[in-house]
Amino acid sequence: MAREQSSAKRRTDESLLNRRSYLRLAGSAAAAAVTGTAGAVASQGSDSSPTIERFRISKSEQLGSDQMFSVRWTVADDEEDLDFVEVAANDGSSSLDFAVQDVSGGQASGWELFQFPVGKELDVHVRATDSNGDTSRKTKTVTLGKVGEADILIPFDERSDLDEFTEMNHDDNRIASAPNRDGDAFEVPISEGSHYGTSCRSKFENETGSEPIEAYAEFYIYFPSSFEYADAGPGGTKLPGFAGTYDKAGWGGRSSDGTNGWSARMMNHDPTEGHWSRDHGLLSYVYHADMSGTYGDELEWNIGANSEQWHKISQYVKMNTPGRNDGVIRGWVDDDLALEREELMFREEGYENIKIEQFWFNVYHGGSWTAPTDTAIYFDDLKIKKNASSL
Numbered sequence: 001m002a003r004e005q006s007s008a009k010r011r012t013d014e015s016l017l018n019r020r021s022y023l024r025l026a027g028s029a030a031a032a033a034v035t036g037t038a039g040a041v042a043s044q045g046s047d048s049s050p051t052i053e054r055f056r057i058s059k060s061e062q063l064g065s066d067q068m069f070s071v072r073w074t075v076a077d078d079e080e081d082l083d084f085v086e087v088a089a090n091d092g093s094s095s096l097d098f099a100v101q102d103v104s105g106g107q108a109s110g111w112e113l114f115q116f117p118v119g120k121e122l123d124v125h126v127r128a129t130d131s132n133g134d135t136s137r138k139t140k141t142v143t144l145g146k147v148g149e150a151d152i153l154i155p156f157d158e159r160s161d162l163d164e165f166t167e168m169n170h171d172d173n174r175i176a177s178a179p180n181r182d183g184d185a186f187e188v189p190i191s192e193g194s195h196y197g198t199s200c201r202s203k204f205e206n207e208t209g210s211e212p213i214e215a216y217a218e219f220y221i222y223f224p225s226s227f228e229y230a231d232a233g234p235g236g237t238k239l240p241g242f243a244g245t246y247d248k249a250g251w252g253g254r255s256s257d258g259t260n261g262w263s264a265r266m267m268n269h270d271p272t273e274g275h276w277s278r279d280h281g282l283l284s285y286v287y288h289a290d291m292s293g294t295y296g297d298e299l300e301w302n303i304g305a306n307s308e309q310w311h312k313i314s315q316y317v318k319m320n321t322p323g324r325n326d327g328v329i330r331g332w333v334d335d336d337l338a339l340e341r342e343e344l345m346f347r348e349e350g351y352e353n354i355k356i357e358q359f360w361f362n363v364y365h366g367g368s369w370t371a372p373t374d375t376a377i378y379f380d381d382l383k384i385k386k387n388a389s390s391l
Contacts, residue, residue: 049136050077050128054109054163057124057142058207059151067118067144068209072111075128075136080106086127087112091120103128120144150383150391152202152359156186165200165361166207173198178380179222181310185380188363190237190371197237197363204356204386211355212386214318214328215242222378223280225307229270230369234298237377238285238364241265242317244346244357250287251296258289258348263296264317264329265362271304278304282338284315284329289345301331301338310380316389317356323349330389359384 054074059067071087082105088098099112116122122144127137143149154164159175162168178185188198204211219240229235243263249256250263269281276282282301291297305311312334320327327344330337347354361382365371385391 048079048132049134050075050082050130052126052128052136052138055126055138055140055160056164057140059142059144062118063115065117066115068113068115069142069144070111070113070209071124071126072109073126074107074109075103075126076107077128077130078106079130081130081132082106082108083129083131085110085129086125088125088127089114089116089122090125091116091122116144118144150385151208152382152384154202154382156380156382157184162186162200164202166203166358167201168198169200170196170198173200176378179224179378180308181380183380185220185222185378187376187378189376190363190365190374192372192374193370195364195366195370197365198361199364200361201358202361202384203358208386211244211357213355214316214389215356215359215384215386216314216316216388216390217242217359217382217384218312218314218391219382220310220380221305221313222310222380223268223305223307224376224378226373226375227280227307227377228372228375230365230372232369233367234267234273234281234283235270235369236268236280236365237371238362238366239266239268239377240359240361240363240379240382241284241315242356242358243360244354245360246354246357253294254287255294256287256289256291256346258345259351259354261287261354262289262346263287263360264315265296265360266313266315266331267298268305269298269300274300275302276304279307280305282313282331282333284331284339286329286344288327289348290325299329299339299341301333303333303336303338305333314390318389319355320344320346322347322352356386 053076056072059069082103085101090096101110122142125139129135154161175184176187190197241264245261249260256262264284264286267283267285271281274281281304284299285296287296314332316330318328325343325345327346329341331339
């Protein structure tokens with residue numbers, strides 16, 4: 001995708017004074033432009049208006065009493081007649097900040113960076129306009145610096161939520177009605193004889209501005225009764241977890257040595273091959289510097305999961321002090337501690353640059369084995385927070 005973007009222009013830039021977009025946002029028009037319902041995602045536009053395909057808000061570091069956040073967007077126009085995109089943030093009072101980017105053709109992407117005081121609840125808007133004046137607008141609400149709030153939040157309420165991932169590689173994934181609970185969920189189908197699944201990534205550098213050395217994540221998972229294990233190895237499926245592979249090591253037999261990368265995805269395991277009393281065994285599948293073979297070590301959780309039941313899964317990873325065996329992995333099932341390891345080595349001395357690169361939302365049936373029947377796994381309410389051991 002070609003990214004067509006001029007330099008971000010703030011309202012303090014004198015070049016904006018004569019722009020029609022500035023006039024639209026000035027005075028009472030500004031207040032009208034930023035009216036929205038708190039917590040809602042609103043959109044408007046006629047059939048001939050441009051389409052806002054992606055609209056993602058990512059918080060970054062706090063700077064004293066302020067917090068930075070970025071707004072990433074992608075717009076498209078079937079008539080290939082895009083003109084400009086406005087991005088605005090308003091705190092419900094007189095505080096308004098916005099940026100304008102000139103665009104053209106049938107598709108364009110961009111991003112803007114804003115700064116507001118911690119604690120502010122903001123309405124954030126993206127508006128795309130073509131050369132005929134046809135306009136579409138979407139609105140989201142964000143609260144800055146809220147105690148206990150995730151840095152990355154993907155509720156899986158609508159298809160556009162999947163755009164919150166930095167990368168997503170499987171277009172057949174979908175938002176569907178959640179089984180055995182109200183609302184919707186992320187349905188990840190796995191066909192008989194196949195491995196995938198999905199492979200989505202939330203990369204900390206992209207989403208929050210920096211990579212942490214410790215992070216926490218939680219989500220809900222549901223295994224239907226149709227899920228079956230293969231007759232090889234653990235027989236199950238790789239599941240989401242933290243990683244720092246840097247496209248070098250930590251997956252697929254690319255062993256870790258403390259200088260090249262690591263990963264700590266989860267996995268479900270045939271319960272008849274272990275000590276679990278539930279329908280599904282759980283473990284952390286870890287590539288680390290002291291791993292015993294070419295493939296990741298299986299660190300068993302002492303609590304499993306049941307079919308036809310939603311379970312809350314929580315994970316925490318802390319990088320080791322370079323050169324020391326003090327890295328940490330913890331896991332919880334429904335808030336009960338199921339795994340704790342505090343002696344792991346992810347990085348050798350001199351490799352402080354190896355950190356927590358991403359939360360890898362990987363669903364892969366295997367090892368070498370494939371799914372013995374058509375099935376699906378469901379996920380809901382993903383929350384990720386860096387530099388924290390809980391929410």
